[in-house]
Amino acid sequence: RTLRIGLIPGDGIGREVIPAGRRILEALPSSLGLKFSFVDLEAGFDTFKQTGVALPDRTVETLKKECDGALFGAVSSPTTATKGYSSPIVALRKKLDLYANVRPVKSVAPSPAYPEPIDLVTVRENTEDLYVKEERTYDTPDGPVAEAIKRISTRASTRIATMAGEIAARRARVRQGLGDGSGKQALVTVTHKSNVLPQTDGLFRSASFAALAQQRFKDAGVKVEEQIIDSMLYKLVLQPAYYDVIVAPNLYGDLLSDTAAALVKSLGLVPSANVGDGFAIGEPCHGSAPDIAGKGISNPIATLRSVALMLDFLDQEEAAAKIYAAVDGNLADGKLLTPDMGGKAKTDEVVEDVIRRRHCL
Ligand code: NAI
Ligand code: MG
Numbered sequence: 001r002t003l004r005i006g007l008i009p010g011d012g013i014g015r016e017v018i019p020a021g022r023r024i025l026e027a028l029p030s031s032l033g034l035k036f037s038f039v040d041l042e043a044g045f046d047t048f049k050q051t052g053v054a055l056p057d058r059t060v061e062t063l064k065k066e067c068d069g070a071l072f073g074a075v076s077s078p079t080t081a082t083k084g085y086s087s088p089i090v091a092l093r094k095k096l097d098l099y100a101n102v103r104p105v106k107s108v109a110p111s112p113a114y115p116e117p118i119d120l121v122t123v124r125e126n127t128e129d130l131y132v133k134e135e136r137t138y139d140t141p142d143g144p145v146a147e148a149i150k151r152i153s154t155r156a157s158t159r160i161a162t163m164a165g166e167i168a169a170r171r172a173r174v175r176q177g178l179g180d181g182s183g184k185q186a187l188v189t190v191t192h193k194s195n196v197l198p199q200t201d202g203l204f205r206s207a208s209f210a211a212l213a214q215q216r217f218k219d220a221g222v223k224v225e226e227q228i229i230d231s232m233l234y235k236l237v238l239q240p241a242y243y244d245v246i247v248a249p250n251l252y253g254d255l256l257s258d259t260a261a262a263l264v265k266s267l268g269l270v271p272s273a274n275v276g277d278g279f280a281i282g283e284p285c286h287g288s289a290p291d292i293a294g295k296g297i298s299n300p301i302a303t304l305r306s307v308a309l310m311l312d313f314l315d316q317e318e319a320a321a322k323i324y325a326a327v328d329g330n331l332a333d334g335k336l337l338t339p340d341m342g343g344k345a346k347t348d349e350v351v352e353d354v355i356r357r358r359h360c361l
Contacts, residue, residue, distance in 0.1 A: 003034065016298045017302070017347070034319055076287070125250050126274070128249075132149055187225065188225070304354060336350055
């Protein structure tokens with residue numbers, strides 16, 4: 001099978017890490033029976049400066065018509081309000097209906113603060129909640145008052161919780177396959193604040209529980225619990241090893257996913273995927289890092305893991321597992337690390353080290 005992958009490097013170190021993503025795909029063993037073809041696509045602030053648009057129509061059309069998945073690097077945002085510019089990744093999520101933002105966070109080694117390994121994934125609803133951006137301001141005798149709509153739908157809540165259930169089922173499968181003896185099940189934590197917002201968050205909660213009650217999730221060993229967002233953040237910082245899969249509406253998910261990323265310190269390690277039905281864009285969590293761009297020292301791990309995550313959602317779990325394991329091998333070994341991880345290696349040396357490990361799995 002050949003998968004066609006759109007490559008959107010964007011700006012800054014996006015141009016260094018996306019080629020690394022392509023290299024790992026090309027290096028996957030042929031025994032997997034998978035081939036890849038690539039199409040280079042433009043987006044970002046440089047594209048905007050050259051053409052006046054940050055997300056050319058060709059990029060969107062090619063992704064829709066030709067591609068099975070895509071990799072997105074990072075884009076620089078102008079520091080001052082720039083007429084006509086809007087974030088291309090935000091627009092892409094809308095245009096391709098990528099309704100979930102999935103961010104796995106995994107610790108490299110036990111740290112004094114976190115002696116137990118962290119291995120969790122946040123699944124954030126990406127289309128509604130307060131981020132529908134329906135705000136208004138009106139005058140009152142006491143001065144202007146502003147308000148915003150928080151919209152929660154049964155449809156969006158159901159599909160995000162279903163995706164969380166599928167991710168949890170996959171994690172349970174992988175754990176059983178690894179036979180690590182723990183017989184570990186998977187746990188989905190539904191996050192909300194329905195004690196204060198019984199209608200909006202209450203709907204998210206009830207729709208999530210209904211979706212997660214499907215027999216196929218029970219059969220896969222998926223357990224479900226709930227936690228109020230404030231105590232959730234508290235416990236996430238104090239006891240991150242407790243968590244497995246966390247599902248949340250847009251705003252809480254935004255806060256949770258950045259907090260979770262901070263637990264493993266380097267931005268250069270944390271991947272994400274923007275996922276819709278039948279399409280996924282892998283995207284490292286970091287930005288364009290202008291301070292190190294062009295030096296060849298950006299950490300490619302976030303992108304390599306984003307490649308694996310994209311493959312998971314394209315139903316290529318075996319290929320994904322090889323990349324995750326090869327990356328873990330590089331990190332555990334600790335000899336070839338980029339400067340953000342305290343090493344001296346260049347981007348290319350890390351990629352080569354990861355590629356060397358993909359066979360011995
Ligand atoms: P940043 O993530 O680009 O960089 C923050 C710090 O982390 C910098 O010191 C950078 O060198 C380091 N860093 C980030 N990724 C790294 C990697 N792979 N390897 C080694 N070190 C890494 O965030 P910053 O500086 O706030 O923003 C820079 C630009 O990126 C801005 O224009 C911002 O708008 C944009 N940005 C874009 C994002 C996206 O495309 N999704 C996300 C965050 C920021
Ligand atoms: Mg954020």
